[in-house]
Amino acid sequence: MSAASLAVEDVSWAPRRDRTPILHPTSFALNAGDVLGIVGANGAGKSTLLRLLYRYHKPLTGRIRVGVDDIWALAPRAVARRIAAVLQEQPTDFALTVRDIVSLGRTPHRGGWAVSGKRDQTIVEEALTRLDLGGFAHRQLGTLSGGERQRVMVARALAQEPQVLVLDEPTNHLDIRHQLEMVALIRSLDLTIVTALHDLNMAAGVCDKILLLRHGQMTGFGPPATVLSETTVSTAFNVAARRERLSLSQDDHLTFHLPH
Ligand SMILES: Nc1ncnc2c1ncn2[C@@H]1O[C@H](COP(=O)(O)OP(=O)(O)OP(=O)(O)O)[C@@H](O)[C@H]1O
Numbered sequence: 001m002s003a004a005s006l007a008v009e010d011v012s013w014a015p016r017r018d019r020t021p022i023l024h025p026t027s028f029a030l031n032a033g034d035v036l037g038i039v040g041a042n043g044a045g046k047s048t049l050l051r052l053l054y055r056y057h058k059p060l061t062g063r064i065r066v067g068v069d070d071i072w073a074l075a076p077r078a079v080a081r082r083i084a085a086v087l088q089e090q091p092t093d094f095a096l097t098v099r100d101i102v103s104l105g106r107t108p109h110r111g112g113w114a115v116s117g118k119r120d121q122t123i124v125e126e127a128l129t130r131l132d133l134g135g136f137a138h139r140q141l142g143t144l145s146g147g148e149r150q151r152v153m154v155a156r157a158l159a160q161e162p163q164v165l166v167l168d169e170p171t172n173h174l175d176i177r178h179q180l181e182m183v184a185l186i187r188s189l190d191l192t193i194v195t196a197l198h199d200l201n202m203a204a205g206v207c208d209k210i211l212l213l214r215h216g217q218m219t220g221f222g223p224p225a226t227v228l229s230e231t232t233v234s235t236a237f238n239v240a241a242r243r244e245r246l247s248l249s250q251d252d253h254l255t256f257h258l259p260h
Pocket of ligand 1: 042
């Protein structure tokens with residue numbers, strides 16, 4: 001597994017060509033290994049941007065390149081070897097076991113109907129261990145809690161050995177211990193990661209760069225301390241945001257209040 005650069009060049013999207021864009025022309029570039037957090041209010045366009053990145057929506061304008069390749073010039077199977085996504089909607093294959101689901105991540109690497117080889121099995125076991133799922137491998141997906149299922153989907157994405165990992169709210173459903181583990185995992189992976197996050201303090205802690213969306217427009221892109229200022233956050237979320245210093249750790253922390 002190795003990371004690749006990601007370039008988004010003038011990408012816009014609308015459900016139909018004659019409709020107002022839901023995502024206005026957007027450009028940014030990530031180096032291999034960067035962690036990007038996409039933040040913005042409900043309906044700002046975060047999921048739409050993610051859907052473009054994992055090649056679910058075709059851009060109305062512009063292009064997206066992983067390394068040097070335009071993702072729409074690649075075969076779907078080749079894209080699946082480069083980009084994996086963990087979405088909010090979880091699969092409904094409730095009768096499959098956790099190991100079955102994680103093994104599905106190997107599909108793009110197999111030729112035709114070839115059965116899984118030793119290497120595939122090793123990668124699946126590593127992904128299960130990394131997500132603390134060893135004890136769940138034989139359980140049917142339908143018997144797991146929401147948080148356990150979330151971890152299964154991340155394990156499947158890792159088994160896919162992508163270069164770019166797209167995550168939609170990866171800490172949703174997770175208890176605080178598993179949230180911290182997810183953040184540590186994101187930091188430890190040698191992948192280019194794009195993740196939508198609602199928790200701005202978590203985003204500031206885990207991401208190298210932040211992309212702020214407002215009404216389908218990118219209104220900020222850069223290091224967390226620059227993009228997540230009191231003013232930009234207050235405008236983007238229609239709140240009064242305050243940056244405070246925590247007395248013990250001396251870390252900066254944003255707090256939010258309803259404007260008067
Ligand atoms: N296929 C579609 N057809 C019409 N409108 C759409 C479509 N997809 C998204 N939208 C609209 O585009 C806007 C952006 O949606 P999107 O799901 O990207 O927002 P989001 O930032 O992910 O929001 P949330 O935080 O609530 O998940 C919303 O107003 C949504 O209703």
